[in-house]
Amino acid sequence: MAPNRTSPDLSFLLDRTSHVLRTRMAAALGEIGLTARMHCVLVHALEEERTQIQLAELGDMDKTTMVVTVDALQKAGLAERRPSSTDRRARIIAVTEKGAEVARQSQEIVDRVHADALASLPDDEREVLLRALDRLVTGHLAEPVEAARPARRARQ
Amino acid sequence: MAPNRTSPDLSFLLDRTSHVLRTRMAAALGEIGLTARMHCVLVHALEEERTQIQLAELGDMDKTTMVVTVDALQKAGLAERRPSSTDRRARIIAVTEKGAEVARQSQEIVDRVHADALASLPDDEREVLLRALDRLVTGHLAEPVEAARPARRARQ
DNA sequence: TATTGTTATACTCTATAACTATA
DNA sequence: TATAGTTATAGAGTATAACAATA
Numbered sequence: 001m002a003p004n005r006t007s008p009d010l011s012f013l014l015d016r017t018s019h020v021l022r023t024r025m026a027a028a029l030g031e032i033g034l035t036a037r038m039h040c041v042l043v044h045a046l047e048e049e050r051t052q053i054q055l056a057e058l059g060d061m062d063k064t065t066m067v068v069t070v071d072a073l074q075k076a077g078l079a080e081r082r083p084s085s086t087d088r089r090a091r092i093i094a095v096t097e098k099g100a101e102v103a104r105q106s107q108e109i110v111d112r113v114h115a116d117a118l119a120s121l122p123d124d125e126r127e128v129l130l131r132a133l134d135r136l137v138t139g140h141l142a143e144p145v146e147a148a149r150p151a152r153r154a155r156q
Numbered sequence: 157m158a159p160n161r162t163s164p165d166l167s168f169l170l171d172r173t174s175h176v177l178r179t180r181m182a183a184a185l186g187e188i189g190l191t192a193r194m195h196c197v198l199v200h201a202l203e204e205e206r207t208q209i210q211l212a213e214l215g216d217m218d219k220t221t222m223v224v225t226v227d228a229l230q231k232a233g234l235a236e237r238r239p240s241s242t243d244r245r246a247r248i249i250a251v252t253e254k255g256a257e258v259a260r261q262s263q264e265i266v267d268r269v270h271a272d273a274l275a276s277l278p279d280d281e282r283e284v285l286l287r288a289l290d291r292l293v294t295g296h297l298a299e300p301v302e303a304a305r306p307a308r309r310a311r312q
Numbered sequence: 313t314a315t316t317g318t319t320a321t322a323c324t325c326t327a328t329a330a331c332t333a334t335a
Numbered sequence: 336t337a338t339a340g341t342t343a344t345a346g347a348g349t350a351t352a353a354c355a356a357t358a
Contacts, residue, residue, distance in 0.1 A: 311330070
C-alpha cells in the first residue's frame with residue numbers, strides 16, 4: 001500500500017516494484033511447482049553441504065519456516081534430510097538429482113523474470129538502478145528497525 | 157526474504173530496500189502515533205472531500221481495511237465521519253484541526269525518512285534511481301499478477 | 313547450559329461473505 | 336439490481352513457546 005501517492009515517493013516506488021515483481025516471480029516459479037523460498041533453499045543447498053539453520057540464515061527465514069520449506073522440497077522429491085556426520089542434532093539438506101535439475105530450471109526462470117523487468121530500462125539507467133539499490137542495501141538501508149512486538153502468552 | 161543472495165539480484169534488492177524503508181517509516185510515524193495508512197488517509201482526505209471508498213482506492217486498500225483505519229483516526233481525534241450531502245450511504249472523512257496539524261507533521265516525517273535514505277546516494281544516482289523505478293512502476297511492473305486464491309467457504 | 317530441529321499454536325494481516333441502508 | 340459502509344470471521348503467513356535429542 002502506498003503511504004502517499006500524490007508525489008511519487010520512494011516508499012511507493014519500492015513497495016510497488018517489489019510487490020509486483022514478487023507476484024511475477026511467484027507465478028513464474030509456480031509453473032514448475034516451486035516457491036521463491038524453495039528455489040532459494042535449493043540453490044544454496046547445492047553450493048555446499050549446509051544444515052537447515054545455515055540455510056535459514058542465508059534465506060533470512062525463521063527455522064520453523066525452514067522446516068515447512070524443507071518438508072515441501074522433500075515431498076516433491078527435490079531434497080532429502082541427511083544426518084550430519086559431525087553433529088548428530090543437525091540435518092544436511094541434500095539436493096536430489098531431480099532437485100538439481102529443477103534448480104537449474106528455476107534459476108533460469110528467476111534470471112528471465114529479472115531480465116524481463118529490467119529490459120524496459122535504457123542500459124545506463126539499468127546499471128545505475130542496480131548500483132544505487134545496492135548502495136542503499138549495504139549502506140543506509142542495511143538494517144531494519146525492529147518493531148516492538150507484544151509478548152506472546154505461553155501455550156496451553 | 158531473498159530468493160537468492162549469491163548474485164545481488166533485483167528481487168533481493170527491491171524486497172530488502174522496501175522492507176527496511178518500511179520499518180523505518182513505521183518507527184518514525186509511530187512516534188506520533190500514526191501508521192503509514194493513517195498518514196495516507198489523512199493526506200488524501202485533506203486534499204478534498206472524499207468518501208471512504210475513494211480514500212480506499214487511493215491508498216490501494218480494501219474497504220474493510222479502510223473501516224479500521226478510519227476507526228483509528230477517529231479514536232485519535234484526527235478525523236470524523238460526516239454524512240455525504242449527495243449520497244446518504246456514503247461518509248465523507250473530515251480531518252479535524254488536530255488531524256491537519258498531525259498530517260503536517262507526518263508529511264515532514266515521511267519526507268525526512270525518504271531524504272535520509274536518499275542522502276547516501278550521489279545526486280546523479282539518486283535522480284536516475286527515482287526515474288528508473290518510476291519507469292518500472294508505470295511500465296513493465298505496472299500490474300501485479302493476481303494469485304489464484306482458493307474459494308473461501310461461506311461463514312457460519 | 314546451549315543449540316538443532318520439531319510440533320503446536322498464538323497472533324497479525326488481509327480480504328471474503330453477509331448484512332443494512334440507500335441509490 | 337447495485338453500491339457504501341459495517342461486522343464477523345476464514346485463511347494465509349509467520350514467529351513464539353515448549354520440547355527432545357544432542358553438544
